[in-house]
Amino acid sequence: xxxxxxxxxxxxxxxxxxxxxxxxxxxxxxxxxxxxxxxxxxxxxxxxxxxxxxxxxxxxxxxxxxxxxxxxxxxxxxxxxxxxxxxxxxxxxxxxxxxxxxxxxxxxxxxxxxxxxxxxxxxxxxxxxxxxxxxxxxxxxxxxxxxxxxxxxxxxxxxxxxxxxxxxxxxxxxxxxxxxxxxxxxxxxxxxxxxxxxxxxxxxxxxxxxxxxxxxxxxxxxxxxxxxxxxxxxxxxxxxxxxxxxxxxxxxxxxxxxxxxxxxxxxxxxxxxxxxxxxxxxxxxxxxxxxxxxxxxxxxxxxxxxxxxxxxxxxxxxx
Amino acid sequence: xxxxxxxxxxxxxxxxxxxxxxxxxxxxxxxxxxxxxxxxxxxxxxxxxxxxxxxxxxxxxxxxxxxxxxxxxxxxxxxxxxxxxxxxxxxxxxxxxxxxxxxxxxxxxxxxxxxxxxxxxxxxxxxxxxxxxxxxxxxxxxxxxxxxxxxxxxxxxxxxxxxxxxxxxxxxxxxxxxxxxxxxxxxxxxxxxxxxxxxxxxxxxxxxxxxxxxxxxxxxxxxxxxxxxxxxxxxxxxxxxxxxxxxxxxxxxxxxxxxxxxxxxxxxxxxxxxxxxxxxxxxxxxxxxxxxxxxxxxxxxxxxxxxxxxxxxxxx
Numbered sequence: 001x002x003x004x005x006x007x008x009x010x011x012x013x014x015x016x017x018x019x020x021x022x023x024x025x026x027x028x029x030x031x032x033x034x035x036x037x038x039x040x041x042x043x044x045x046x047x048x049x050x051x052x053x054x055x056x057x058x059x060x061x062x063x064x065x066x067x068x069x070x071x072x073x074x075x076x077x078x079x080x081x082x083x084x085x086x087x088x089x090x091x092x093x094x095x096x097x098x099x100x101x102x103x104x105x106x107x108x109x110x111x112x113x114x115x116x117x118x119x120x121x122x123x124x125x126x127x128x129x130x131x132x133x134x135x136x137x138x139x140x141x142x143x144x145x146x147x148x149x150x151x152x153x154x155x156x157x158x159x160x161x162x163x164x165x166x167x168x169x170x171x172x173x174x175x176x177x178x179x180x181x182x183x184x185x186x187x188x189x190x191x192x193x194x195x196x197x198x199x200x201x202x203x204x205x206x207x208x209x210x211x212x213x214x215x216x217x218x219x220x221x222x223x224x225x226x227x228x229x230x231x232x233x234x235x236x237x238x239x240x241x242x243x244x245x246x247x248x249x250x251x252x253x254x255x256x257x258x259x260x261x262x263x264x265x266x267x268x269x270x271x272x273x274x275x276x277x278x279x280x281x282x283x284x285x286x287x288x289x290x291x292x293x294x295x296x297x298x299x300x301x302x303x304x305x306x307x308x309x310x311x312x313x314x315x316x317x318x319x
Numbered sequence: 320x321x322x323x324x325x326x327x328x329x330x331x332x333x334x335x336x337x338x339x340x341x342x343x344x345x346x347x348x349x350x351x352x353x354x355x356x357x358x359x360x361x362x363x364x365x366x367x368x369x370x371x372x373x374x375x376x377x378x379x380x381x382x383x384x385x386x387x388x389x390x391x392x393x394x395x396x397x398x399x400x401x402x403x404x405x406x407x408x409x410x411x412x413x414x415x416x417x418x419x420x421x422x423x424x425x426x427x428x429x430x431x432x433x434x435x436x437x438x439x440x441x442x443x444x445x446x447x448x449x450x451x452x453x454x455x456x457x458x459x460x461x462x463x464x465x466x467x468x469x470x471x472x473x474x475x476x477x478x479x480x481x482x483x484x485x486x487x488x489x490x491x492x493x494x495x496x497x498x499x500x501x502x503x504x505x506x507x508x509x510x511x512x513x514x515x516x517x518x519x520x521x522x523x524x525x526x527x528x529x530x531x532x533x534x535x536x537x538x539x540x541x542x543x544x545x546x547x548x549x550x551x552x553x554x555x556x557x558x559x560x561x562x563x564x565x566x567x568x569x570x571x572x573x574x575x576x577x578x579x580x581x582x583x584x585x586x587x588x589x590x591x592x593x594x595x596x597x598x599x600x601x602x603x604x605x606x607x608x609x610x611x612x613x614x615x616x617x618x619x620x621x622x623x624x625x626x627x628x629x630x631x632x633x634x635x
Contacts, residue, residue, distance in 0.1 A: 089538035
């Protein structure tokens with residue numbers, strides 16, 4: 001399978017008081033057409049920076065020190081601002097985390113969708129086309145929804161609108177940055193359901209950033225586990241969930257409330273905190289929290305390939 | 320919305336009553352007796368007493384105030400001490416001049432301010448942004464009557480392009496417009512700078528909002544984002560400032576109208592103060608207060624129109 005979008009050896013840091021915060025270190029990933037990649041990890045591990053980098057909309061202060069984001073072969077990061085703009089929304093579309101703030105509060109939904117589509121193709125900005133797309137994502141009475149303001153819709157409805165907006169231009173890549181995190185459980189289930197339904201009719205690649213293991217299990221083909229700005233383990237969802245190789249992945253899976261025995265009355269947690277990203281060790285960043293750490297963990301970590309499509313960044317995972 | 324409008328109207332009436340009472344009290348405390356002023360230095364005490372009685376000045380102050388309120392309610396702001404003409408007639412005669420001056424001044428200030436504010440955001444942190452910042456602050460710092468004086472010297476006296484005094488011939492639109500240019504320039508220029516700074520700050524804040532990131536992520540051009548999406552949000556807080564600005568523009572019109580000898584409520588008020596013409600002073604102040612309250616209320620209703628969230632809060 002050829003990749004439609006690929007991230008190659010990407011390193012990104014933020015200038016912060018007291019040094020450089022290394023948000024991403026040598027991250028490489030690729031997604032093929034029709035494939036769904038999940039990116040998971042705890043807060044502050046670089047998931048959202050990676051998602052923003054895929055569309056090159058990094059916050060001010062971010063610096064790309066190395067690497068490329070290739071969209072059908074061309075490195076998006078090297079394109080002129082105008083060429084990048086032409087790709088955004090049309091080739092790569094994004095669904096943001098918080099549907100409450102993602103829309104302009106003083107413009108109607110219809111006006112905003114029309115502006116988004118109109119930036120690339122005025123023909124798709126016609127009200128009939130917009131309403132049809134809203135209908136596809138399960139919004140009742142789409143015609144009326146176009147005349148509504150964002151605050152008049154519920155969070156779940158707004159996230160549906162955000163997904164409709166992202167699908168308007170039939171992009172090659174859809175990136176969803178924590179699409180269900182800001183929603184309550186019922187809404188979350190509905191949005192997961194919607195995304196699963198859309199999967200079958202959508203022929204592009206999907207990247208879902210989440211810390212919800214259920215979302216990964218329900219929707220993704222492959223999963224990349226991130227820790228302290230690195231992809232520490234990657235592989236097909238089934239194989240990785242059944243046979244996690246990295247101690248961090250194992251710890252994450254053990255923390256999922258869905259697999260914890262309710263009778264125990266305890267929710268496990270990973271001890272310790274994520275490391276200071278401004279002063280990372282040369283060796284494994286997870287070693288201080290790892291129960292299996294050895295002296296070797298202080299030296300640079302090799303990447304092993306324990307199975308088809310699998311990779312893991314750990315001294316202990318070697319043959 | 321209707322309930323809100325009614326509530327605002329009630330509040331306005333209350334403010335008017337307070338202003339009227341305070342004003343009456345202040346005039347009462349100012350030294351100088353309207354009767355002796357009206358009759359001149361050679362009047363006998365008997366004549367003065369008779370006039371005081373006729374003007375109601377021998378009554379207790381509370382009765383006088385109530386009497387005043389009663390007259391105002393009937394649309395009677397009293398008569399000019401000197402000419403005996405009704406005050407309201409005089410105000411209505413000159414007010415259009417001041418109103419047009421205010422509207423044109425604020426109008427061009429708004430257009431220029433929005434354009435300069437947007438330009439500063441488009442070129443943010445460049446030398447153009449800094450230059451605009453210095454320019455804006457200079458425009459804010461110079462008082463309008465100083466600008467008026469220099470504009471008068473340069474454009475009316477030296478270059479002789481525009482008339483120096485008056486409001487133009489009655490019925491001749493061309494001369495009225497020509498007479499309006501310099502005063503409107505002088506009154507508005509400070510507001511150009513102020514609005515440019517305000518719009519810039521407001522826009523920069525909005526540009527950091529998540530919904531602007533959404534617009535960028537969908538490939539909208541920066542120009543469409545600023546003018547189509549961000550400005551709509553940024554302009555809302557500016558409207559209440561504009562309303563207050565209209566009030567202060569009317570007061571700076573007092574100076575500018577004097578400089579250009581332009582008939583208006585400013586010249587009316589300064590003339591009346593010089594001649595201790597209290598009914599005219601009080602009538603003008605009352606009229607301006609009422610007008611100001613009207614503008615502020617209208618601005619609040621406009622904000623409710625422009626921001627659907629405010630609209631819904633008011634409806635609910």
